[in-house]
Amino acid sequence: MNTTSSSASSSGTAYTGDEGCSCIDATETLSSLTDRSCTTTSGEVGILLTLCGPCAPLKYGSGACLQTFFFGTLHNDDGCNSLSKHFQSSLFQHDLLYDEDCYSQTNNGKPTLDESKTYCLRNWCFVDPTTCRKDSEERVYRSSYFGYSSDVDLFYSYSTCNSTEYDWMEYEKSNLHITKKILGGVSIQSAVAAYIPPIMYKRNSDGDTLDLKGMGDEYYDDAVPYEGIYANYIEEIIKISNGDIKNVTYTHGSRASRVIHPKSMYTATVQDVADGLVDMAVGPFWITGERLSLVSFTIPLIYDRVVLVIPKPGTKSTLAEEVYKVLEPFTWGTWSLVLGVIIFSALLSVWFSDRAALAKKRYGSDLRDKKTNRRRKRVYARLALDSFLQKGMYFFGAAVEQEKGASLSSNFLHFGFGFFILIVVSAYVANLAAFLTRATSSYIGTIEGAIAARQRICAHPALASELKVKHPDANFVFTGNGGYYGMIDDFNNGNCDMLAMGREESTTNLDLLNKLCDSNLVFTDGLILENAIAFPIRTELASGFSYWLNEGDKMHDISLRNAMDSFNFEKEVVQCNVELDEQTIETSEYDQIAPRNLFLPVILFLSCGIVAIALHVFHLYRVRQGKKSSIAGRVSMLLPSDEMLSMRKRIESDADSVDFPPLDHRTCDLKSRRSTDEHAISSFLDDESGNENGLGGDDSAADESASC
Template sequence: MRSMRVGALLRSVLGVCLFLPHLEGVHPGSPECPCIQPGSPLIAQAAEQFSIMGAPGYGTGGECRQYDKDLAFSGCAGATEVDCPGGDKCYCFEEWCYVDPSTCQMDKAKCLETGGTVGLDGNVYCRERDFEESSIIADRTGNTTAKAYFSYQTCGSLNTYDTKRVSEPVAGRHLKIKITSSYYWSFKGDVDPRSPQWNGWTGVLNKAMEDGFLRFSPAVSIVLDESWASETSRDKFSSSWTACVLDVAVGNADMCIGDFWITPQRMNLANFLTPFGNDNFYFVAPFAVSDETLGATLQKPFLPFTDGLWGVTFCFLIFSAFVMMVTDGHNMDDYENQNMVSKLFKSLYYSFAGYVGGGSANSPASVPGRLATVGFGFFVLITLASYTANLATILVTRGSATGLTSAQDAVDKGVTICIPGVVEAQLRSLFPSAVFELSTSTSGLPRLLWQGKCGAIIMGESGITNMHTGIYNEGDCGKVDDGTYSSDEEASCQRDGAGNPTSDRDCGLVKAGGLIMTVPLSVPVRNELVQSLSWAMRKTLSDGKVDTYKATFAQTLPPSACSGDGQSLQDALENPLESLRLPVTAMLGTTLISIGVMFLALLLSMAEIYTGKTIQQILGCSKEADIAFADDGQGAVKGTRRALIPSARAPSRRNLAVPGEDGGGVMGKQDRQRLAEMHRMLARLCGEEVKVEDFDVVEPKRGTKVMPLSTAGSNGISNGESNGESNGESNG
């Protein structure tokens, strides 16, 4: 026991000593697989040959370095790191060194003997690093007696130069491949003379796999099995896709080509390549246009803003009214009645009317009032723009036939949801209390819903796209034709007048709610092929070829028979702009509310006509000066409404306010009498009958705008001469 402890101590000291140079910027490799130090007999002959080749110290410096950088014989002369990672010359910048293979392998017996734990660091016998035999020495010199072993892994790098370790399992091999039609990933077409081995099969995956197979030398050959999953495997799994995964696991095939969902169940059966995409799952519910309640319709104009935001808007408008009253309340053009209560209500009117009208409803005369109008206008601009943007979306959002808005809503209401059986475990973890109806395939989900076995669906986005092209209905009708179902009703098959399957059966099934989950897509392969084919797939992905193939084959997909909201595209194809127009129901709520406000205005108008009074007079909150009626010689009469003079303040007598003789003060009594006499004379010249009391000059009130006497007189004479001349000429 004592000797074991001493051995473990020596090993630990050795590991520390090996790593001391690394602390000073030198990396000697990992403790369990250290770089061979210069002068070691293990690399003496190799070092001599490298000197002859013009690369002294190549890999023999006793530390991790970029030994290939700028080296001509390894193909790195002029190479740059611009294309790394992923480029063909990245190996030129990877660190490595020559190692002793006897120290790089795990020795479980010595690990335990020296007190170590298998798999943990700190003991060179308890972990291992990959190493490979160098082929450069024999290839360059023809001397096969010089052996040397190198390792990239001990330096924390990967060997991207020699791909022999990943190519050997598949290079020149015939792979047995099972294949089926699925979206644009793989489908049967005409035989391509450039790729006859695919027998007409093409698609994103076919092209990506073919590109990967050509990366090996010699290239990989394929043998297609178009029968898909074997009957034996189908007996064990209801899903033919999972059955094909089992075929790979038991050796019936080397690979199944298709966009497989990677699920825990399938990963327990076989390994998968590097994922090449994802499928997003959404909640899908039946769609209908006219099932909204009147309350929901009336509520829509108010939905763009939350209750809290409406509250903020209301408070801001009241605040704006107060600011208008304070900053511009003395403006006689907008506030004829200077009573404080009257100004407050007039300000509230200006504020709310301006917001609804999209701009200022008053005409401020003061600088503070105009500045307040700018602030009010900015608030109106931003809030109304936001309101309009949200309202456009809400108005075209109509209720579903089931009233379901999300998967959780369906779960809460106890609605059965149809789902693909292979993803039940994932969905069950998200919705533990949900009632699920399982389908063996995505294509069967709409059929189950139309058969009444569920009220909604959860399916992948690619399945939704396929569903809206009509191929699922076509498949259901095909099951009737081949005898799987006895009638169209049983298969939920929908046909047109000519007996052909329609393409818009499933247009009434649309997404509701947000993304539920994402499942990666990949291909199952035999265990011994995973590393090699995953390497090829990663290279193809990094080159961007998969994205290129997606863009190419997306153009071959059948067009959707449905518009964005699930309605048939038949009318939209005849008129492309039709789908952009809002239907009548979109503005129903707004129209009803506006009609309600106008109907109230009509009721108030009828009250004025019935009483012969204005609303202010009816409510008893008016002053004599507030109302200016035309002089029709009669008072208020029930059943009639007297015309209002346009001027807001029309005094019953012609009161005149003029400045005094000095041009600034109030004129004296004698001056007022002379001025009144002048007006009576002018009135007689115009042919008017006047009374003395008609012209009573009064002193101006504080704040009243007054007209200079000279201006008033000249205007009066000029008007009189003009009228007299025109009347004389016209009367002849």
């Protein structure tokens, strides 16, 4: 295979890039990386392209698209003029000369060009990105050999050398050998903040799982291995790195850091990473502003939802709550509608009745003052109150009055009122039993509701800054120490009314879940804050380790969530159900009756009321026109003969007992209306008695009418 470039001129010079994006000399920049200095096979000073090699000369990638290589040994026996006799030079691609991955070993032990490594034959050089962006259209990339952590900025371009970067990009994406240059087979020491079975834990000498309460001397003994979800997850990441991550060992946090951060063992462990005591920390670490100011973090592993944890609804019930259940089948709007219908029906009944006779009979009072002839409001009010109470009793008894001799207007009114009572009482009774027997389920399940009710919320001190910024009006109580366990203790001691807890850690901590059961606490869906969980790590390792975390998720289906789902942990059974949505009964069983549900009975009642009003107005109009009676005003008589006679006597008695003042036009109207009703009854009774004329008992009424 031809390994020289066609760009080489006959004079042996190499192409230096397109105008506007020329190759630069990066020798001085590379020589500044003293921690990566090395000696090439030819004995000159070089630079390690990765932490593990290979060693390339400082002129690597500099000055031109191809690099000059000298064959033979230099001698100076005859002086400078004899050099041309003892060596020859040629131009080669930078990678072809110094990237050992471009070659494979043959049977005779000599390296042979690997024809699959097509990127080795592509021309490129280091360039100035500022100039290229401004003065050319060449594609420029930052060198992965000398990344951000190297404190130097080196950029390369294939297109300025009339070449393509496609082969290199494809090789970098698909071939795992190139990825070994990310971390270079690093060994990582990681600290663990605390025992949280099944997240991370140790076992005692008896093989029993240890939790936070069981942390003892074995926590500081690195010979005792860690187990758990996170340990298994890290092991899977190490496997797919193919040696780029040599191993991850676990150790304890320092006592000094826990003195500095007494409220959070996790923040104390982050401090250990910041102080350089360990390379990384493994566990469910929230990314917070305070922690980011100390160290870098990997990419997020999972997002933790911090939600409200509240007392289980129904575990406490006051007398007032039990009393209120009687009213719960209806909404307040429905109760207002019922009250309005009763009042409306009562007022119409007073209007339709013979108020003067009724007032005289019941209270011994006239509707008008005998001296001033003015209406007595007190008597009218008493009539209205009696009618309201009467209609209310009919409603509560689920029936209407069976008034003998009621007018047609009254019957229409009672017909509509009776249908309304039928529907409303049936709906109320159908729902009442369910509401009376259910547990009290009124609760605050959102942060907005907690703020409005001024509830005290116990929260983790590690999230203090984030919570205060997100919800400045909330009344958070940050526990002194102990994390979630300290928050539960504060709740039990009455220091707060509810808690703010992250679901990811707490729902996998079985001991913590049982603590919630003991305190009658349940999780809600009321989101307070969503926070990323990641590993705190040294800055120079953050990018490389994050690469493998992302590679595991995207290419190998290795994620923390899957590790949680697949972990087999011999665990005790949780004592109760800590989810609110499974504690409550479906809300459809407790839907309240709303006014719209009573549309039909209300419309029928109003229709009957309108018809009754129209009939009564028509009756009054006929009486004022001088008519003795009207079909609308006649009393409905569907009674046996003896009852009819009794009613006639009662009406006559009521009429005679009323002592009217000197007649005026209003009194005449009243007497005309009364005489009309008496005429209707008398006519019917006389017909039943055999009176041929059917006018018995009407003479006095006619006289009274005439006198008016």
